[in-house]
Amino acid sequence: MCSGRIDMAFVLRAFSKGADGVFVGACHLSECNYITHGNYHTLNMVLLLRKILEHIGLNPERLRMNFMSGAEANLFVENVNSFVKKIKELGPLGKSEGMDEKALKSRLDTVTKLIPYIRLVERERLRAPVMSEEEYHTFFDSDELKHLFNETIVEKLAIGQIVSLLREGPLTTAEIAKGLDLTPSEVSKHLNTSSRQRLVRFDEGLKRYAVA
Numbered sequence: 001m002c003s004g005r006i007d008m009a010f011v012l013r014a015f016s017k018g019a020d021g022v023f024v025g026a027c028h029l030s031e032c033n034y035i036t037h038g039n040y041h042t043l044n045m046v047l048l049l050r051k052i053l054e055h056i057g058l059n060p061e062r063l064r065m066n067f068m069s070g071a072e073a074n075l076f077v078e079n080v081n082s083f084v085k086k087i088k089e090l091g092p093l094g095k096s097e098g099m100d101e102k103a104l105k106s107r108l109d110t111v112t113k114l115i116p117y118i119r120l121v122e123r124e125r126l127r128a129p130v131m132s133e134e135e136y137h138t139f140f141d142s143d144e145l146k147h148l149f150n151e152t153i154v155e156k157l158a159i160g161q162i163v164s165l166l167r168e169g170p171l172t173t174a175e176i177a178k179g180l181d182l183t184p185s186e187v188s189k190h191l192n193t194s195s196r197q198r199l200v201r202f203d204e205g206l207k208r209y210a211v212a
Contacts, residue, residue: 003027003065004038008049008119011063012112016105021087023080024065029133031069039067040130047140048122051149055157056107057097057181059090067133110160121152158182158190163199163211170208 003026011022024046026039043065050060064086066079090096094104111118125148128139139145161180165171171179177187191209194200201212 002032002034002036002038003042004032004034004036006042006045008045009112009115011046011049012108012115015058015062015093016108016112018093020090020093021062021064021083023083024063025076025079026065026067028067028069037130040136041127043133043136044127045122047136048118048126051140052111052118052153052157055154056111057099058093058107059097061086062090062093106164107161110157110164114156114160117156118153125152155190155193158186159194159197159199162187162190162194166200166209166211170203170206170210172208176209 003024006024011024014022024042026042027033029039029043032038046063046065050063053063054060064083066075066083068075068079094101099107126145128136131139158180162176165176165179173184173187173191176182176191177184180187182190191200195202195212198212200209202208203210
């Protein structure tokens with residue numbers, strides 16, 4: 001199967017089902033059997049998803065992509081063994097990052113629900129042009145990408161997490177901030193946006209925010 005068929009949803013489903021790490025093996029760049037640049041697109045997806053994992057508090061090294069041909073069995077074994085060793089060092093997903101099962105599920109669910117939006121944003125604004133693997137990594141480490149990521153992804157994730165928390169019951173700004181490890185000013189900003197989008201409302205009686 002072409003690595004270009006690997007969707008972000010597959011990776012998130014694996015983590016949601018209890019996998020501690022996900023390894024993606026692909027053909028060498030510029031050696032696509034189907035002339036579709038599928039491995040380039042998957043590299044872009046993997047690097048973006050690693051940033052998202054890091055943003056929600058998970059170690060991005062739990063997701064790895066390596067390139068090899070079908071004739072390089074030794075390289076495949078080497079890469080997989082290296083990845084397995086790394087995952088054993090990291091430990092169980094979530095727990096090793098100081099996150100309980102409920103918080104882990106909530107954060108992964110939030111990202112999963114945003115997949116259609118993330119796919120669109122990746123294609124329109126967060127996709128690097130076809131270039132070398134090193135240039136892809138440089139692009140994803142750049143200030144330009146950081147700005148675009150904050151502008152397009154971060155707020156959507158925060159709003160999704162806020163709505164998820166409020167589904168469990170009304171909360172104050174301070175309680176939301178504590179639950180999401182955000183500052184009260186950041187939460188206020190996201191609540192204002194959520195209110196305009198009619199996702200949340202302020203309950204005057206309870207003096208707390210609730211799902212609209």
